[in-house]
Amino acid sequence: MGYVVLARKYRPRNFSQMAGQEHVVRALTNALDQRRLHHAYLFTGTRGIGKTTISRILAKSLNCTGVDGRGEVTSSPCGQCPACRDIDADRYVDYIELDAASNRSIDEIRDLIERAAYKPAVGRYKVFMIDEAHQLTKDAFNALLKTLEEPPEYLKFVLATTDPERMLPTVLSRCLQFNLRPMAPEVVREHLALVLDLESIPAETGTLRLLSEAARGSMRDALSLTDQAIAYGGGQLTEAGVSAMLGATHTGACLEVLQALGRGDAAGVLQAADVLRQSGASASGALDDMAKMLQRAAVEQAVPGALEDDSPDAAGLAALGSAFTPEELQLTYSIVVHGKADLALMTDEHAALVMVLLRVLAFQARTAPPAAPRSAPLRAPSPPSRSVPATSARVDVGASASAAEVSRADAADTVRAAVTQAWNASPVAASAVAPQIAVAEPEAVEPRQAAMPDKVAEFTDAPAADAVAPLSTAKHVEQANLADLAELANRWDAAVRRLAEEGRLSGLVKELAWQGGLVAWKAGPPTVWRLRIAHESLRGGALKDKLAESLAQSFGVPSQVELEAGEPGDTPSRRDAAERARRQAQAEAVIREDPLVQSLLTQFSTARLVQGSIKPA
Ligand SMILES: [Zn+2]
Known part of the structure; x- marks a missing residue:
């Protein structure tokens, strides 16, 4: 048995x-x-x-x-x-x-x-x-x-x-x-002592205190933690071992939560949050730790290599940095930090924690094209009633502009109407970028609101579904030279967008697809796709088989996916990021050069363009 x-x-x-x-x-x-x-x-x-x-x-x-x-x-x-x-x-x-x-x-x-x-x-x-x-x-x-x-x-x-x-x-x-009441730690401790005695498992006294406190009144959690601790300690329970196990479970689960948020994977978030609860972590402690991780990931993202390599979670944090855009990292950090205030408002601390985490997902706009590697980038804040449905730029008319000088609301309306009008007349308006002007009332945005972006902007130019290149019929695995690599990258990009549009990618398979670079391809059957992928975690398990299955279903040809370690080069995910950056730069240029925006900036001495408020459509 x-x-x-x-x-x-x-x-x-x-x-x-x-x-x-x-x-x-x-x-x-x-x-x-x-x-x-x-x-x-x-x-x-x-x-x-x-x-x-x-x-x-x-x-x-x-x-x-x-x-x-x-x-x-x-x-x-x-x-x-x-x-x-x-x-x-x-x-x-x-x-x-x-x-x-x-x-x-x-x-x-x-x-x-x-x-x-x-x-x-x-x-x-x-x-x-x-x-x-x-x-x-x-x-x-x-x-x-x-x-x-x-x-x-x-x-x-x-x-x-x-x-x-x-x-x-x-x-x-x-x-x-x-x-039924949550069990007192002493009751749990006594019961654990009895169980360990019956199991003839030696345990240092302090371990029972650690385990019973971590269980937070649940005998079932106490016993499953004890199971884990026995496995972790190789059949014996030491205080140092149990303490390390509880800490490691906690850190791992926090990182797991953030990674799932980065993927826009709600099920993954709930699963990792459940591990957190079982590890006995306090919700407040978990949010603290997540905030610290996000901060370090942001540092690593801004200055690659800034994290000390010897910290055990350095690799995970670096991966986190690449799973979020800088804006997403900031917003997630903000929601996590402010979420701590919510915990006290609910009797079930864990339920409150889950709400805070789901809030991050809720604010990842749902309007991205289905081909995006995850939900579209998080939006920066702008007061909902003051935005018009198009791309946003915020012109801040200044904290010291007095009511006598100008009615702020009127100014806002005037500016919005004028800029929109100019926009519609502008030749650039015909392109993918359409501006949105919202006028912020200085100091009017509460810190809490500041964490809550609206969802007015949306990507409209989803990649064409028919962009998939016809598959070549070469019967050998191509040894790719540079030109071939570009052609392979195109092929993979098209294939991934096709799979995404068909809804065939989810969870880690989606990550593998978006972060992989195609380095070789052979016509089938089975069609062989060899991907290079940097993240070790994406190379393991059954992910490649699931991806192969998606490819097979989409293209109607038996498919096989091979993975190799290494820098993937041109990937769909990088193309996506580059496209976002391009559109951002374009939007910023358009807004800056707009004569009405310029005249507004001149007219009100305190007016300034709000950094980071310009959003491409
Ligand atoms: Zn009986």
């Missing part, structure tokens, strides 16, 4: 083994002993504190037949009768656990209600446990209500939720509610 994780192996089998939650255990024990059985129970509380465990013990209590087969409903199930053993082994036909997070629709609930119509197959009671019940859709809740109100006498419901406030009041009122 394989290794059974501690949380599973040491899941309490009866009420007396439950660590913590005495108030719930006592109430349920009394109710069972006195046969005062309610038909629906609601267990609330954060994850990993025993909701499912108590539900299973309750199901055993209701169905236990005792070692002699003649037992009754009991508060201390025997653990040996078929009912007890089958419920423990998760194969008892009359005990059904439904995770509402993945079965939230009305159809699943109808199925469940249909099953409710049949008497228990083997037991005294059917017990339906609906976990994360707040996730049920409203229709599903409503379908459930009637059964919940008047269930057949052989049916018991157990609902569990981490978020009772999202439950319908009509459901709440039909349930006997128990609030």
Whole structure:
């Protein structure tokens, strides 16, 4: 038999083994002993504190037949009768656990209600446990209500939720509610000591304190951290080892979050944030560390080589620098730093952390062409009501321009109208670049707002889908000379944009495609694409096979991707960055040379072009 994780192996089998939650255990024990059985129970509380465990013990209590087969409903199930053993082994036909997070629709609930119509197959009671019940859709809740109100006498419901406030009041009122509390660190520590003793794993005293504090009241997290620590320490727990493990998990997960943000990968962000939560990191500490990483990545981005090579995360931070544009780095930093203030406003610190991270993604404009390697660059701030839908440049009319001199709003409107008019008349307006003028009121932008760009600008000139070069029919892998390399780069760029437009690239495969340089190509089948890629992390795993699969599906030819280490040269991602820089320079020139902008700058002595506010369309 394989290794059974501690949380599973040491899941309490009866009420007396439950660590913590005495108030719930006592109430349920009394109710069972006195046969005062309610038909629906609601267990609330954060994850990993025993909701499912108590539900299973309750199901055993209701169905236990005792070692002699003649037992009754009991508060201390025997653990040996078929009912007890089958419920423990998760194969008892009359005990059904439904995770509402993945079965939230009305159809699943109808199925469940249909099953409710049949008497228990083997037991005294059917017990339906609906976990994360707040996730049920409203229709599903409503379908459930009637059964919940008047269930057949052989049916018991157990609902569990981490978020009772999202439950319908009509459901709440039909349930006997128990609030499970996060476990005190001492309770967790004692339990860990017991488990490690049973496992004969030596542990320094301090390790239990570290692990129990990191678990933040969740016994399940405490046990899975202990599993990790045992693996990390090669079978023993030292204080230094556990401390290093918790720190390493934390740092790695913070970096992972930022990398996922750089990719615009929401699922990756959530996954890494979950690792952070499990590592016991405080949300505030995590944001602090992310801010530090972003700062160092920005330094490395501005001055390559500035980070000391010996710092363990130097490579990761350098990669981070190339995953964000300088503006994106700044904005992400700003949201992360300001996000710390949000944490105190929410009872669930981790949920608040997730919101802060999703905010970064929300502000990555969604309007990039589908071919972009990730969401379009983040926008710098401009007051939403004062921008017109086109490219933005901000003319700041100056902090000291008094109201007597000029009504700022009027000036803004005048300027906007005038510049827009001039713009429309300008020959450049016909090109891809269209300006947007917004006039900022100095000091009017709160620091909080400053982190929130609007989304008015958008890329309009997406690369043409038919730009894909016809594939050559050469039967040998080309030994590329310079001209060939340019032709290969064109071919790869076109192929990647095609895959992106067809929605065939996601996550790390997308990174591999955009950051790879094509150095050789052979006609198929299978078509062979040899890419050079700098990031080691992108060369591993099944990424190249997934990319080959995308190529095969897009071009309809079996394809193979080979990877080699090295500087990739001309890549789609670099072409994209160069194109952005070109358009930025063009937009800046257009705005600067505009006669109306120039006259405005002359007219108001305090007016100036706001650096960095000029955005290409
Ligand atoms: Zn039993």
